[in-house]
Amino acid sequence: MKFRHLLGLALCLCSAFALADGNSLLPGCQAFINAVDDGQTPTTTQAFKGxxxxxxxxxxxxxxxxxxxxxxxxxxxxxxxxxxxxxxxKWMKENPSFLNLDETALVTTAFNQVYPCK
Structure with a gap:
């Protein structure tokens, strides 16, 4: 149990140090999708963010x-x-008022809403 909490904390801390939020995460996710769908060659920055x-x-x-x-x-x-x-x-585009939140929190929330445990 302690391991799970430490792992979760480590995940949150990693993005907290980067001070990354949805405003920086969304373009990276979109670059990833564009590369997959259209075969677009991303720039170095887009590839990193994707x-x-x-x-x-x-x-x-x-x-x-x-x-x-x-x-x-x-x-x-x-x-x-x-x-x-x-x-x-998709979740970030449909919930733009949350883009200022921590990126890990956004991904966790999106998954929690789309993939709830039964």
Whole structure:
């Protein structure tokens, strides 16, 4: 149990040190989607931000079932990172008033709402 809390805390601290919010995360997620859908070659910055978005989505997706109940998410078996990035980008576009919040909190909230545990 302590390991889960430490892991969650580490995840939150990583993005807290970067001071990253949805305003910086959304363009990266969109760059990732554009590269997948259109085969667009991203700039170095877009590639970095897209990889950051995908990595954050993967981390929250894997840790989701271990989070406290009010934050917990359970992605279905076979859900891909690309699917997760699409979900997060869509959620941020539909909830722009939250873009000022921490990026980890945004991804966690999007997954919690889209993939609630049963």
């Amino acid at each position: 990889g950051h978005c995908a990595g954050l989505v993967q981390a929250v997706g894997q840790l989701g079932p271990m989070l406290p109940p009010e934050m917990r998410s359970c992605a279905p078996d076979g859900a891909s990172i690309t699917q997760g990035v699409r979900i997060v980008a």
